[in-house]
Amino acid sequence: MSDVELVIAQALLRCRRVAAGATELMPMLGGVMPYQGADVSALPLIERTAAVAFIKRFEQLQDLIARLARASASWEGVDATSLTHRDIGDWLEKRALLDKAEEWMVAVRLRNRLAHEYPVDEGEQVRRLNECWGLMPLLHGILTAFDAWLQQKGLASQ
Secondary structure (H helix, E strand, O other): OOHHHHHHHHHHHHHHHHHHHHHHHHHHHOOOOOOOOOOHHHOOHHHHHHHHHHHHHHHHHHHHHHHHHHHHHHHOOOOHHHOOHHHHHHHHHHOOOOOOHHHHHHHHHHHHHHHHOOOOOHHHHHHHHHHHHHHHHHHHHHHHHHHHHHHHOOOOOO
């Protein structure tokens, strides 16, 4: 196994674990999502804790999928160091791992807001939680398609 293939296998495993963690949180949030309240802190402790964890899982999964895409593009011979987020979206779309690259860009922009801007405003916290909830199926779909694509290429195990 080459170094790139090892990076791909490890990245895929991490993606699977984070995605599974997000899936585990969904039953705890299903009764309150999408959240209609004005302040996430009004949620009971279990749901509030699950909401914070869910947001973090979204942030992590988006980033890990990007890393997996870069490694996979490198395996195909692409200079992955120069890929922009838009390039990654285009790469994913060309391989039918998502419908439109713009969907990826929406997830990238949300992840960047999550990672770099602390939302002091309660309304913004609620919006971000609801955006993560709404976009998580996109990330799960990309990962499922990516997993199948990598298996077809002989780069992933069940």
